[in-house]
Amino acid sequence: MGPAQTSGQPVLLPAWTRLGTDIAAIILPAGATSARALSLRAGEGPAFSPLSQLPLDEGGALLLARVAPDQTLSLQLADDAWLPLGAPGPLALLAAAAARPRFLALLASKAAGPLRAGADAALARDLAALAEGGIQPAPDTLRPLVGLGLGRLLWKLDSGGWLVTAQGLARVAEPDGGLAPLPPNAAGALLLRAEGAALRLPSGFAPPPNLVELARQTAPAPRALLRQALLALRRHTAEPWCADQLRNAQVLAMAPTRSSAEPSNAVAAAIDRAISDHEGGVFLVGWLHDPLRLTRGMTLRGPFGGTPIAPQSLFRVSRPDVVKRFEQAAFGATDPRPGFVTHLPNVGPGPVAQWRLELALGSGEAIELVAGPALIPAAQAREAVLRGVNPLDVGPALLDRCLAPAAARLHRAAAAEPLGTEVVRIGRAVAKPSVSLVIPLYRNLRFIRHQVAAFARDPMLREAEIIYVLDSPEQRAEADHLLRGICGLAGLPVTLVLHGRNAGYATACNSGAAEATAPMLLMLNSDVVPDRPGWLAPMLARLAADKRLGCVGPKLMFDDGSLQHAGLYFARGPGDDWFNCHYFKGFPRHYPAATRAREVPGVTGAAMLMPRAAWDEVGGFSAEYIVGDYEDSDLCLRLRQAGFAILYEPAAELFHFERQSIAQHGGYAGTVAAAYNRRLHHRRWASTIATLMEDFPRMGETHAAA
Structure with a gap:
């Protein structure tokens, strides 16, 4: 880069190179006109501003813009004169910057973010070429632990970054619990870590167990890995691949329904229905027989943790079948209204195929009840909600705070299904x-x-x-x-x-x-x-x-x-x-x-x-x-x-x-x-x-x- 004259003052000339298919990377040296005052022009087109810029050493900057492969590029100087930048230089112009920690990861984030070039395979090749020479071998601890189907795996990671594959760039979120889901082509790919390291992921490993296989095991180690995997996936539940995996794992390895319903028990209870409302909530119907008042609280538990149930959110309702069953119970007859119903509008990410209800006793002991399927078609779930309570028990408060919110969510979900006219x-x-x-x-x-x-x-x-x-x-x-x-x-x-x-x-x-x-x-x-x-x-x-x-x-x-x-x-x-x-x-x-x-x-x-x-x-x-x-x-x-x-x-x-x-x-x-x-x-x-x-x-x- 050499000096040029404009208005009698020397100006350092920028250089530029191409990244990927249509990204122009303009290197603005220290001492050049402020990047804030610069505009670009492709060919004879209108002026436009760079889409993004990155700081370089000694006060310089790297400007990024989208420019068609066959177009020339001009830079507007401080006195409004347009300076043609000539032919693009080699990718090696960025070599010095690429050696800096975090530069490549930051460049990948800008390219996949503001420039919308995450699917550009040519860009991925250029980033891999810039990282060449600084790639470190991955530690032994960095490996896949859980299969997610369709080639996607949960990898053991300690930080996020950007995955560079032959197909483009993929964001790797900061792992939850040390695990992060990676796409099918991650094995052997380049991981640009946020802190600056470039790692080559291993390949040639044996397929790890999938979620269904883990869910069907009872040993402590696979159960612990399953819990860790579910926690790692909770931030991704809005994505179809994650929702499918979670639903399959729960449904295909569903636990048998469990209640405490014997009249000889001091505390007896059951969950009749625990139904997803298809918008992140659950509708719960059950009953409780506790003549000695031993229970101190209820917690609804799913794969992502527990949700305490506030006493004021429970509506007590009549259950003649329960009253009759416990009228001669050893510890005394049950309450006249032993049934309960509640709608918990926000119980965390889903889908949840099966819920558990934990009854906490004053002694510190707990009774766990296991509900039946929570994931049923929206129209049937709506009917179950509207049929879950005796109409004689329904007043404005129960309708407005419990039944109506759950039914409205399910009605929206049912209406969203294709009509097929x-x-x-x-x-x-x-x-x-x-x-x-x-x-x-x-x-x-x-x-x-x-x-x-x-x-x-x-x-x-x-x-x-x-x-x-x-x-x-x-x-x-x-x-x-x-x-x-x-x-x-x-x-x-x-x-x-x-x-x-x-x-x-x-x-x-x-x-x-x-x-x-x-x-x-x-x-x-x-x-x-x-x-x-x-x-x-x-x-x-x-x-x-x-x-x-x-x-x-x-x-x-x-x-x-x-x-x-x-x-x-x-x-x-x-x-x-x-x-x-x-x-x-x-x-x-x-x-x-x-x-x-x-x-x-x-x-x-x-x-x-x-x-x-x-x-x-x-x-x-x-x-x-x-x-x-x-x-x-x-x-x-x-x-x-x-x-x-x-x-x-x-x-x-x-x-x-x-x-x-x-x-x-x-x-x-x-x-x-x-x-x-x-x-x-x-x-x-x-x-x-x-x-x-x-x-x-x-x-x-x-x-x-x-």
């Missing part, structure tokens, strides 16, 4: 339908014949688009065969949307709406059958006449002709929550107040007609409710929030054979799903509903007015 067209589609009927199906198919027969008798329905959405995939063949036969006889074209898994009412309706092509959408339950032709016309007429309307609902009747729905309103229930109610439910079909069209707080999702534009504006049904319930009132409240009004139209009359499908859903019937949905709805809309109901009468007030 498929669309089947039956018959020739209507060219320009005025309305699209979206009809979700779950288990109950017996009303389809009656529904399609009623549609076939109605001339207006022959110009409509009819979309069935099957949310019970196990019935695919049955539903397809049934619709082809019935619709073929009736001469009605239909679309069948098939879900690959059960996703719930809201998602089924949203899937159908996504296929709809008409400017009007009618959400219709599969157990709703028109009383006579012509019912759709007055509803469409209302929407055409009043653009303020976002939704119209019809009169719905039970099979005996009494009223099931004449508009939806809200009323306070137990616990002061808002409940959904139907005007004049059970009243005679022709009850005078139910024969008048009027604006109402909402209408039921069993039959609701709305402009497609209004549906799109509010985003359709909310899928945050579990299985089905309260999505309809939630939609109505969002329509109102958007400035729309909602109307009840009594001239449209249909029969509704209420709750024929949802009663067959294992995730709803016998669970607290209804309470969960109501509580979610209440928390979301309580103040809005309170204000809204000041302007609308309750049923009794309307009755009195009539």
Whole structure:
């Protein structure tokens, strides 16, 4: 590097070389213009700043930038003049810097970090060439100890750094407990340690035991190595390879369930369920019989350590089976509410396939209980949470602090699974339908014949688009065969949307709406059958006449002709929550107040007609409710929030054979799903509903007015 003249002052000229495929390394000598004031230009392109810089001896700096292999490079001097740097020099220009401790590791971190060149094999070769001559043999203690599958190993290390392989660079984190996971190509690779050493990793070793093999052994040494390996992996659990290894090791070497359940024991207990909530927490259900009050605490233990369970986080619940079992126990009968349930939202990294519960006694002794599988599909886990407590034990605190948080996490996990939608067209589609009927199906198919027969008798329905959405995939063949036969006889074209898994009412309706092509959408339950032709016309007429309307609902009747729905309103229930109610439910079909069209707080999702534009504006049904319930009132409240009004139209009359499908859903019937949905709805809309109901009468007030 020699001096040049600019503005009468000598300036030391920089040199540069290429690293890897497209990294320019510019050596700025001491005394040159400050690196902060420098800009670069590749060819005739715009000026840009270096992506990174490293300090050199005697005040110099190494500037790093991305430059295409065939481009020239210019440097902007202090007086804004551009100085061409000429052809790149040899890699040996960096030899002096490479001899400094920590330089190569720091260069690797900049190249893989700001310059995003970690996968550049040419860069890896250049770093290895710069390290040549300073590479030290690895000590005997540096070796692989645990196999992780797919060639990845846990190595015994005492510090991190950068791994230089033929494929590129890989970050080696500081080891936890002396172990760190390295990729499959680590054997024989170069390790650039953070403190400056360059080591050649050994190769040609015998394959070490994997996690499953360690987990199946009972000797102290392999058990200790397993614990060390799990601690080393805990920071990597968000990475798929680590999650897979941990899950496999635990599931394939699962310990038998263990409880202390004999009536002759002074302390008896069991964990009925310990379920991962798929977001780092666990839902725990169990019971405790301790008439002498010997227990002093509980700790939930997993592969990464223990989590003390605070007494205030436990909800005690009834367990008639436990009470009966211990009513004649040697040390006395159990508490009236021996059951307990809790949700621990943050128990550390996962996945955890099996939990242990440790009961600490006042004497210092401990009782260990082993739970069953914690990793079960999210939808089944959600059902287990909602079924884990007797509904009579569920109050607002238990719901809000325990059941709802766990169920909400599992519901999100279930909703994130691929839906696997498929669309089947039956018959020739209507060219320009005025309305699209979206009809979700779950288990109950017996009303389809009656529904399609009623549609076939109605001339207006022959110009409509009819979309069935099957949310019970196990019935695919049955539903397809049934619709082809019935619709073929009736001469009605239909679309069948098939879900690959059960996703719930809201998602089924949203899937159908996504296929709809008409400017009007009618959400219709599969157990709703028109009383006579012509019912759709007055509803469409209302929407055409009043653009303020976002939704119209019809009169719905039970099979005996009494009223099931004449508009939806809200009323306070137990616990002061808002409940959904139907005007004049059970009243005679022709009850005078139910024969008048009027604006109402909402209408039921069993039959609701709305402009497609209004549906799109509010985003359709909310899928945050579990299985089905309260999505309809939630939609109505969002329509109102958007400035729309909602109307009840009594001239449209249909029969509704209420709750024929949802009663067959294992995730709803016998669970607290209804309470969960109501509580979610209440928390979301309580103040809005309170204000809204000041302007609308309750049923009794309307009755009195009539």
